[in-house]
Amino acid sequence: HGLDKAGLSHVWDAHDGLFQGVSPASKASTSLSREGFSRGYVPFGGESGSPEVFECKEGFSYGFPWPMNKKPENALQGPNVWPEEARGGRFQASLDAFFAHCLSIIDAVLAPMAADTGVDLPGLCRGGETISLVRLFRYLSAGDPACSPAGDRDTSETSGTDGARVVMGSSPHTDWGLLTLILDRGESGLEVRLNGTWHRVATDPRAMTVVCGDYLSLLTDSAPGGPYHSPVHQVQLADTGRSSFVFFHYPRHDAQLSSLGAAAVEAAAKRFRDEASSAAAGSRAPQSASAPRDTVGEESAATTGLDTVKGDGDVNAVSPRPNTMIDMAAQDPTLVQVPFGEYLSRKWRGVRSA
Structure with a gap:
């Protein structure tokens, strides 16, 4: 990832300081407030990608250093919201x-992708940096009492239920x-679903994992x-907890899906529906005529850096349907x-209302 030892130490010191060195009152005063504008603290359990899931984590979100004046x-633009303990x-x-x-990493990755596909990715990204985000997360350990609201939940599995909700x-x-x-x-917890099977992603603190959106x-398409390929992924609670930085890079604010053409949107939506149906049935997801490329690995159970965890047939009883942009477009074509x-x-x- 190009960060030297000192630079890496500085960002992790900042990560830990924002969660452990900031008072609860300061966190509350700088929590997410404006709808759609994700800056500030994500309270513990304060958001979820699904109403069926309690996400046992806290977070902090910031982005482009937009001038106060x-x-x-x-x-989606605006100044970052820093706690008093970190401001300045x-x-x-x-x-x-x-x-x-x-x-700078995104620029380096997009250039060969643009050459490979003929799509003007740098042009679509111009201005996107002002709405892009970094989100810091602190996931609690699987055995933490805060992740067992019922108080008597079996933590022998990395996910369980809080009443009707998955933790x-x-x-x-x-x-x-x-x-x-x-x-x-390098902590465990990140998993990706390939061909209807969950795989544990082997991570390395000296590198970054790149995920296509x-x-x-x-x-x-x-x-x-x-x-x-935009892979379905999740984070399971690990015995040791997990800390991460997640950088979300977006196209410019006014980019439209309609510019891709209705056929491309419908083809992607149909493939998503087919794959979701196969996964729900516990079967192997069908391959399209040209297999999608995925930055976390080839579409194979033998992928380097991935360990098979379990198939969707085993996990669907407690795992909700994934939250995806393609599914949203399929449900509402307008x-x-x-x-x-x-x-x-x-x-x-x-996400916040869930």
């Missing part, structure tokens, strides 16, 4: 530098933008060299006329 151009200090400086570093780190979902970068300490999948930024605002509102 500059008027935002859309609802080394933690803020380290995290701003990390955001800029992630942008996890992060519910099954896809990412909605172009690319996502994940930095962690729904928008990139749609953009490259009919392109030469495409499509790039949304393809909506600017990406508005789509994203609706998504964040849904």
